[in-house]
Amino acid sequence: MLTRGGFRHGVHPEERKELTHALPIRRMPFPDEVVLPLRQHAGKPAKVRVKVGDHVERGDKVADADGFVSVPIHASAAGRVVDIDWAPHIDGTMAMAVRIKLDPHAMHVPRPRLVPRWEGLTPEQVIQAVQDAGVVGMGGAAFPTHVKLAPPKDVAIHTLIINGAECEPYLTSDHRTMVEYPARVLFGIRVIMHTLGVQKAVIGVERNKPDAIAALTAALPKDLDLSVLPLTVKYPQGAEKMLIHAVTGQEVPSGKLPASVGVVVQNVGSAAAIAEVFETGLPLIERIVTVSGEGIRKPANLIVPVGTRLIDLLDYCGGLTDDAAEVIVGGPMMGLAQGNLEAPVTKGTTGVVVLTREQTRQPEVYPCIGCGRCLEACPVFLNPSELGQLAQLQRYDEMEPMHLADCMICGSCSYVCPSNIPLAQLFSFSKLALRRRKAAAS
């Protein structure tokens, strides 16, 4: 029997959350300049609507959504558009971005109520308002939130699951949000439940955050079927399929969406973001970012304007230590190493983790000895050992029937491999190679 509140397999990396988990969220001062990439979300990039030289107030729209699976981008500070050009992006590419030079003496007071009040809105109006406010999934994937609020009509959604697992080491932005703003999280859940028309919601939180569980439980409203479920502390508990399994005991069928088992999952940060846009009337222009790791002098949980360049953020946190070596956007298990610190914080940036030289030393790679540890780590029960050997032989076609598509690149296999084989990297590369082959064939 599968235990509620957990999943099978997974790994236990050192959490290192104690660097920031007790630090209250503070507001970072405005930087001199913000860079707003038009591609900050999954789906189509936004279409720019300002020109160089335009003056924008904080909260003004600088780019429109391009279709349904897209969201607009808003100015996170008052200033003048100085450039619309390719700029470094945290995903390692260049992306079209609007660069705003901040007015040194601006009050940064937004225009009143850019987002309507929630009271009395129909579900359709809420979905429209959420899209107009530019809200995306705050857990890292940055999938437009309003799309998940409008599931296909032919599936019945019975449960809303709120993801408060935050299983990545170092990251504490969701943890602090739950501790400091439980009412905001719960208000956001109320809005989502109303929009989806679901009667039941469960907030899943890993047991290593007892203060967050206590804060949410104490603030639970009486009129909603809403509960907090403590979860096993294990990586990747926050992966959507693992979370659904932990809460409902059901497996989302391979290749299907959570809606196929009647569930919608939203991140705690997304719920708080929805609440915030309706509370303040401002679109999504700032987010909570954990800056942590042994390579940063003053770790912190900060409210950061979207578009703040990494270098400004790191400087505000005391700068890098002498032995700092690698700057990672996201958590250390799935996050991306940065090659250019001019890249800006985006809506999906959960944290910035700086690791030291010692931590980033690349261990020697040995041949696979068939120990089978990766099979016992893989949360979706793949055979990374064999897949890895196929990937090294570039036999990608044989990897497809072995369910390569179900691999989430969570990195659990690489983490446990005693031969230090870069399995997760091989699998992302194989996925890319397969996609290219398919594109070439069609």
Added chain:
Amino acid sequence: MTRDRLVITASPHLKGKDSTPRIMWNVVGSLVPVVLAAAWYFGVSALLVIAAAVAGCVAAERAFGKASTLRDGSAAITGLLLGLCLPAGMPMWMAALGGFVGIALGKSIFGGLGQNVFNPALIGRAFLQAAFPVPITTWPAVGGSFWTLRGDTFALPFMRANAPDALTAATPLGLWKFEGKGTAFIDLLIGNTGGSLGETAAIVIALGGAYLAWRGYLNWRVPAAILVSVALFATVLHGVNPRYPTAIFMLFSGGLMLGAVYMATDMVTSPVTNRGRWIFGAGIGVLVVVIRVWGGLPEGVMYAILLMNAFVPFINKATQPRVFGTKPRLAGGAT
């Protein structure tokens, strides 16, 4: 912090602490008590034979492997295990040759660590069994002074070895098979019997295995499956006809403990799936009893493991895990 100092690596950026060399050297460490027990019973000859086998393995690894492959410790393990399944009176040059052949034909020829199908130590022993059937079945008796050689240890290659001065004794399995005699359980347990160097002290081997299993460097399912299936099969046979030995005798005699704990658990030549490990172990257990009871040889652990090694790719294929979110599939089917 300048930009050119930034390190860029692929995720995950954290790494577990275990490494392949660490696993291998832990296995080597856990074998030290077994080697000491062999020296206790068979004196300096034990150490010389084991050293010769290790030297043979390391020489072959050095000759055919990449420069770095000695450091991973796997060749040393092969040598230790081969040495431990040889009799104390074996001439050193034979032990060394066995080690060399074990690595060369059992491992390097397949492409080195991780690629071999059969356990290299057992390949080496099978070679010696075929090439030198008499020395490998001449079992010195335990006891005697530490410095007494148990055979013509220093015989020159291909020279006729002098007849051993030391007393010889049949193994418990040989006694049972050819003379119908039993052996006291306590002697089996502590190793006070004739036999190969490391085959005798079942308790020391079991403790070494328990340490490795506790550290996670050995998958306990393989020895568990072997021992349980041997015990069950032997009990049934003994129940049908008391002429057959008891489960206790079967478990603690011969090379079963060394084979179950150290040979069959070789990660490279055993299945990667847990279900596969149960099947693999059970198959070895059944084959061991079949060979011991009905075969021409008194001992069958070596051939049982080698035979099941050959089935590993098939077992792996048949026991692929059910992927999350898919329906259970029939064993043996495609994908």
